[in-house]
Amino acid sequence: MQIRTRSGGHDFEGLSYVSKISPFVVTDLRNLSSISVDVVRKSAWVQAGATLGELYYKIAEKSGNLGFPAGVCHTVGVGGHFSGGGHGFLSRKYGLAADNIVDARLIDAEGRILNRKSMGEDLFWAIRGGGAASFGIVVAWKLQLVDVPSIVSVFDVNRNIEHDATKKLLHRWQRNADKVDEDLTIFVVLRTVISSTDEKGNKRIGLEASFQATFHGGVDRLLQLMQEKFPELGLLRQDCIEMSWVQSFLFFNGFRNGEPLKVLLNRTPDSKLLSFKAKSDYVKEPIPHDALHGMLKRLRQEDVGRGWVELFPYGGKMNEISESAIPFPHRAGNLYKILYYVEWDEEENITASKKHITWVRKLYNYMTPYVSNNPRATYLNYRDLDLGVNNNEEDSKSNYTQASNWGPKYFKNNLKRLISVKTIVDPTNFFTHEQSIPLLLKH
Ligand SMILES: Cc1cc2nc3c(=O)[nH]c(=O)nc-3n(C[C@H](O)[C@H](O)[C@H](O)COP(=O)(O)OP(=O)(O)OC[C@H]3O[C@@H](n4cnc5c(N)ncnc54)[C@H](O)[C@@H]3O)c2cc1C
Structure with missing residues (x-):
């Protein structure tokens, strides 16, 4: 077994x-x-x-x-x-x-x-x-x-994507988020929201960009930096909260009402469990305006709030570590990582599940020209079986062939060294799964 x-x-x-x-x-x-x-x-x-x-x-x-x-x-x-x-x-x-x-x-x-x-x-x-x-x-x-400093500052502010200032901000974020002070990290989440409901109950669907950041330092310096680098966000002092490093994890895990630190020890999520499908990409050149527009158009095609896209800036220390220092190879040259995500109720029927999964796959296909290629890089911790699976634990040739699909995406050139380590330390392929490192083929 x-x-x-x-x-x-x-x-x-x-x-x-x-x-x-x-x-x-x-x-x-x-x-x-x-x-x-x-x-x-x-x-x-x-x-x-x-x-x-x-x-x-x-x-x-x-x-x-x-x-x-x-x-x-x-x-x-x-x-x-x-x-x-x-x-x-x-x-x-x-x-x-x-x-x-x-x-x-x-x-x-x-x-x-x-x-x-x-x-x-x-x-x-x-x-x-x-x-x-x-x-x-x-x-x-x-x-x-x-x-880590005694004080870190956090913010989580939402902006309507349809506003020109937000569009400008997104473009500036693409160009600058990887280059700013390493103490400042701004994640972006793009999603649909119900922006208003009229008296007849008709809902207007809006698109929102949420800018979530940690700055390892106080608010004064943060405000200065934001004014210099991302003036379009219009960040105000009242948007920012100073806290300890560990409290920032309460904040980003949704504990914002003075909950004790001990909630970090709770292994059971508070919210209802949902099914999800996710995919990821790396971006090396800023995505052009029209392509961003196309991505947002596709966000609107999924049920409100169910699908979203998260952008995580790289740069700083990530640029300084060589691609082969450890098997994770996504270093210098990457502006940011994208996570495409959709979730749905487990009770929904198979047709509905398929609809959501197809949506995220189509979005990923649409993004092909705008993200890394040859290989189209992916983060191992955002595992994606769409990229290929070892479908026969006994057949090392087929596993080796399959790995040439997903392996370079996760590991680039480090795949070769992983295969040779695997062959030496686990020659019987005792530790195996759908995307485990294959054994070197015997000729
Ligand atoms: C809600 C959520 C939030 C996330 N946030 C982030 C994030 O902020 N940053 C980020 O980088 N990633 C994030 N991830 C991705 C996460 O890093 C990966 O899913 C990670 O592999 C989870 O580790 P685990 O031990 O919880 O999972 P598991 O499902 O237990 O393990 C994941 C894989 O590792 C193997 N494994 C687990 N334990 C061991 C072990 N002791 N020895 C050998 N192999 C082992 C498992 O067999 C499996 O293949 C998030 C995922 C989720 C679902």
Whole structure:
């Protein structure tokens, strides 16, 4: 039977608890979640079943001036997230989570528990961004913590996309968001909203851009920077809130009413669970006005609020790290990453589900000329089985061929090294799934 390893269970295609190709057992690590923080050495050991919320909480318990550059959602697990990269508000300053891992404990296919020294640098390289599920089971990570100031400033402001100032702002964001001070990271979310309802109950659908930012510093400097770099946003002092680094995760996880920090420890989402399908892209040249217009037109074709597009700026430290330092290759030359997302009620019938999935696939196809190509790059942590699957665990030739479809998109040239590490450390392909690294073909 195949082994499916689950830490936080947030895989976009559910690969930690679903298999389309074979019977399997789940190794569920949720109870392996202890965290120890060493403030003096600025390091931490975190077991793979811990969530980001638990990690941030434990770091903050020990120090208000240490943090870790990983994702935003507090229920994501560190097991899958760090092994696929791990991008968040600190990445422009410090890189990805995987860039800041200094040791690990991994169980290999022979059942040995290895550390960085005993696994060797090749395998240690592979599990930080190459998807550890192809190589073994990560039990724990050792992290290099990073400095964060006592005060960070956040804002989340919405603008009507139809206004000229917002269109201008979006163009300026495309050109500048990767170049501004590394302490400032502005995510953008584009979606449809009900903008008004008339007396007869007719709804007017509007398009909204939400600008969500963290600045690692105080509001005075933030306002200055925003006025210089993004004057069209018209950011006001009352739009910004100063708080501690860890509180900013409460803010971006929707806890905005004075909830205690402990809510970060809650693994159960408050909102209703929805099905979703997502896809991702990397942008190297600003998307022209007409193409943005076409993308927004397509947003209007999905049910209100169900589909959205998120833009995450790169630059800063992400530009300085070489493409081959770890398997995650999306570095210099990328302005930003796009996430296309649609969600729907699980109760909806199959026809409705198909409609939503088709919508996001069509949007992705429409964007083809405007995003990276050869390969059309994709983020491993936004796993997408549309890109191809290993459909036969026994047939290494077919798996190798399949991997030439999805592999370069996730890893570019690093795929070759991943294949050779896999062939050495797991020659029987014990750790396998729909998009696991294949073995090198024997001639
Ligand atoms: C709501 C939501 C918000 C997100 N926000 C962000 C974000 O801000 N930034 C970002 O970069 N990504 C984000 N992601 C994507 C997230 O990083 C990936 O889905 C990640 O792989 C989830 O890790 P997990 O442990 O929760 O998932 P799981 O489903 O448990 O695991 C994901 C994959 O990793 C494997 N795996 C898990 N644990 C181990 C282990 N211990 N050893 C070996 N293999 C293992 C699994 O088998 C599976 O293949 C988000 C996802 C969701 C659903």
